Amino acid sequence: MGCITGIVAKSFLIAFNVVVAVAALIVLTLASIVQSTLEGYGHDIPQDAHDVCIGLISASTFIICLGALGVVVSCCCGNKLFLYTYFVLGVILVVITLVFAGMGATDLKNEEYTTYIRTQMENDTKNYNFVAPGDYEASIDKIYTENQCCGVDYFSTSYPTGKLPAGCCKDTIDVQGTICKGTAESGKIYTQGCWEKFTDDVIDMAAATVNFAIFFGVLLFALLTSTCLCVKCTDAMPI
Structure with a gap:
């Protein structure tokens, strides 16, 4: 009976580790997409938004490795010492994941955060120097072009x-110096505002990433609890 219980416990842990690894891969993918999109908005995005994404990317990467380790240990090793170390x-990774997910959730609900980004975009339009453009103007053009x-x-x-910045033109052939000579009627300029574009591209995706990361943290904790119980309550994993 103990042997059967041990086999069931190992099979359960292997399957659960695979599920967690897949969930970690989803978090990694979502966070990477959000991070890549945020980078496209350059200086308009505060650093803490990047920190949240980087934290989730790092944690999910380690958890994928942890899931692989869990499969190997559950399948081949069965040593309680290794399993407790894994636990x-x-x-630690659960705490890290939930901390960064919590930071992301706080940022999404914080009006000051979104106000800051919108204010930065407004400053871009007010402070764009058509006469003597420099790195600041180049960064604005890059934001417009990429998004x-x-x-x-x-x-x-x-x-x-x-008078439009060069980055508003769809094609550099319509740029004269630092000014975009294209028109909306000719379809040669970008007419959509960057704030609308940002909310369409980022807000929903960021919310989905944060919510899934929280769910993922709970799922991982459930796996760890199950691992601890299986190790403690079955006789198929001796030290």
Whole structure:
């Protein structure tokens, strides 16, 4: 009976480790996509947003490795000392994952956070120097080009004089010096504002990433608890 119990316990732990590794891969993918998108908005995004993504990417990467280790240990080793070590490492990673997920959830619900990003975008339109462009203007052009947007809410409300930064042009052939000579009528400029683009590209994806990371942290803790119980209550994993 003990042998059967041990086989069931090992099979359960192997399957659970695989599920957790897959969940970690999903978190890694989502966080990587969000991080890549945030990088496209350059200086408009505060550093703590990048820190959350980097933290989730790092934690999920280690958890994938932990899941692989759990499969190997459960399948081939069966040594309680190794499993307890695995449990301790897992608890540490659970804490790290939930901390960064909590930070992300706090940022998403914090109006000051979104206000900061919008204010940065507004400053980009106000402070763009058409006469003597430098690195700051180049970074704004890069944001517009990479995200295919112009201004904050709409290109014409952000630049009411009609003078548009080079990054608002879809093709460099329509750029003269630092000014985009394309028009909305010709379809040669980006008309969508970057704030609308940002909310479409990032907010929902970031919320999904944070929510799944929280669920994932709970799932991992359930795995660790199950591991501890299986090690303690079965006789198929002797020291």
